[in-house]
Amino acid sequence: MVAIRRRPLLGGLAAAAVAPRFAAAQGGEIKFGALYPFSGGLALLGDESFRGLEVAVEERNAAGGVLGRQVRLMKGDAVDQNQAIGEVRRLMSVERVVAVFGTYASPLAFAATQVTELQGVPYFEMGAISDPITERGFRYVFRTCPRSSDFGAATVGGIVDALAPAYGIDPKTLKIAILHEDALYGQTVSGFQEAQIRQRGLNQVEKLAYSARSVDLSSVIQRLRGVNADIVLHTGYQNDIVLFFRGMQEANWKPRMVIGSGAGYSLTDTARAVGPAFDGVMNVDFTQFAVNEQYAPGVAAFVELYKRRYGSDPRSGHSLANYFGARVYLDAVQRAGGTDKDRIRTAVLATDVAEGTTPTGWGVRFDERGQNTRVRPFLLQWQGGRQVTVFPAQAAVAQLRPQMGA
C-alpha cells in the first residue's frame, strides 16, 4: 500500500494568493483537452462547466502548475456525439494532450470515452451522470461526480430521512408517485427511484411517463389526484415543469410535496416562470452555492474567484462540480510524477479525501471502475426565490419547510 499524503484541496487557494509565479520551472507546457458543448443547445451549461475547470487550472498555474509545467487547456467543441468524437480525436492526435477533461452531457461522454479509451488517453469526467459511463470496464475513464443512481438514492433517502421526520410521520404511510418524461433522462432516473422505493419498502402508488413535447399535462394531474399522491418525484425539463405546475394550479390540486431531479428544477428561470407556487419545491442536484461553508470549505472563495474572473455570479452549480473535479485530477497527475497513463491511473485511484473537506462537500475515493464513491447529491429546497441546501444536516443552511406553494 502506497502511503498517500493527504493534501487539503483548499490549500491551493491560499497558495494562489501568496505564491510567487513559478513560471514554467522546467520549461514548456503540459496540455490537457477540455471537451464540452461550447455551441448549440447545450452551450450555456457546457460553458458554465468549463469555467469551473478554467478557474481550477488558473489557480494551479499561479501555484506553479503541474509537474513543474504550466497547464494549458485545449478546447474541443462537442456539439453532438459525432463532433465529440471528431474533436477528441483532434485533441489527441494534433494537440497531443495528456488527458481530456469533460463533458457535462452524458451522450457526449459516452461517445468521446470510446475513442480515448482505445488510444489509452485518460478521460476525466466531472459532470455527466449516466451510470454506464463507468460501468463498461474502461481502465482510463474516471468520474468525480455522482451518478443517476446516486440521484435516485438521494431522492428516496431524503423522503425517509428528512421529509417524513419533518411531517412527523412514518415514511411508509406516504403515497409516493413517480412522474417522468419518457426519454433516456427521465427513464433512467425514475428507474433508480422505483428500485430505491421498492428496496426501502415504501408505498409507490403511481408511475407515469409523458412526452417532453406535451403541451398539456392535465390528464397526468388528474391521475395523480385520483390516487391522492402525497409526494410526487418529478424528472422533467423546464417547459414541462412549468406546464405541470400551471396545470396543478388550474386543477386546484397539489400534492404535499414535489421533489425534482436537477435539470429544470435547478434553474431560476423555471422558478420565475412558475411564480410563487414554486416556493418550497424540493430538488436533488449537485452542490449549489447556498451550502454550509463548514461542510464545503472553499465554496465562498470559489464564488469570489469566479466573480473576479468572469464578472458575474456563477450561473449554476456545474462550475463548482467541475472546479472540484479538476482539482482532484490535477493533484493526481502531480502525484503520478509523469504523464504515463498507468501512473496516472494508479495516482487517481489512490486519491483519498474525506467528505466535508472540499468546496462541494464531496469526498474522493475511487472504485476499481473509476467511479468516485464518496459523492452524493444534496437535498435542496426553493425558499424565497433561492435554492438552499436542506439535507444532510451538516451541509444544510436552512431548515426544511414541509409545505409547498405560497
Place this chain on the structure above:
Amino acid sequence: MDILLQLIANGALLGGVFALISIGLTLIFGIVRVVNFAHGEFLMVGLYATWIMASQLGLHPYVAALPLAVVFFFLGALMQRAIIQPLMNADPHIQIFATVGIGTALANGALMLFSADLRSVDLPWARQATDLWGIASVSRGNLVAFFVSFAATGALIAFLNRTHLGRAIRAVAQNRYAAPLMGIDVNRIYAITFGIGTGCVGLAAAVLAPLYPAFPTVGSFFVLTAFVVVVLGGMGSLEGAVIGALIIGLVESLAGYYIAPDLKEVVYFAIFLGILIVRPAGLFGVRGNE
C-alpha cells in the same frame, strides 16, 4: 363521473388552443396550397413579441393581440411575396425546403437572441382556476382562448362568405386557373390569404402567451398537432379545423387519463388514420381538393 366531466372540460379547452393555432394554417394550406412548416415558428415569434410588449411596454397580452395580428398580417403577406411567390410554380418540395428553412432560421435566431431559457408573460389572472357550475375546474386563460378561437373562426367564415374579397379567396381555392378568368388577381389573393393566416397566428400567440412560456423550440411542440387537425378537418375548412381540434383535444385528455399519458399520441393518430381511411379528404374537405 366527476372526473369524466373534468376530463371533457380539459379536452375541449385544449381543443380550443389547437383550433386557435390551426385556423391560420388551414387557410394557407387549403388556399395557397403551401405547406407552411414555419407556422410553429411564427407562433414562437408571436409569443416572444407578446412577452416583450408585456414586460417592456407593460401592455396587457390581450390588448397586444390586435396590433400583433395586424403586424403579423403584413409580415405574412411580405413573406409570401418575397419568398413563396417566386416558388409558386416550382416543385412542392422546393416550397417545403423554403418554409422549413424559414422556420429553422427563426428558431435559431431566437436561440441566439434569447438563449434557450423560458420567457413567461406574467398574468396570474389567466392561470387562476375558475369553477364551471361545480362540474369542472378550468383556468380563465384557457376559457378566453376557447372563446377567441370560436369568435375568430366565426368572423373568418363570415368574411369568406359575405364579402367580395372573401368570395374571391374561395374562388381561388376552388380553381386557381379559372379564378383569373373571372378577373381575380390570384397573386394578390395569395398574399392576402397568407397574411390572414399568419395574422391568426399572431392573435393566437397573444392569447396563448399567458398560458405557455416562450422558448425557441416551442413552435415544434404545437405544429405537428396543428397539421393533424388541418388534415383531419379537411384542408382549407375552418369549421373542419375547429371540429378536428376539439376531437384531438378530447382524445388527448381522455386517452391520457384512461390509457396512459405517454400513449395518448398513439391513440389520436390511430383515430386520425381511421378517419382518413373513411374520408380521405378529411371531415369537411371537398373530394378532389386534397
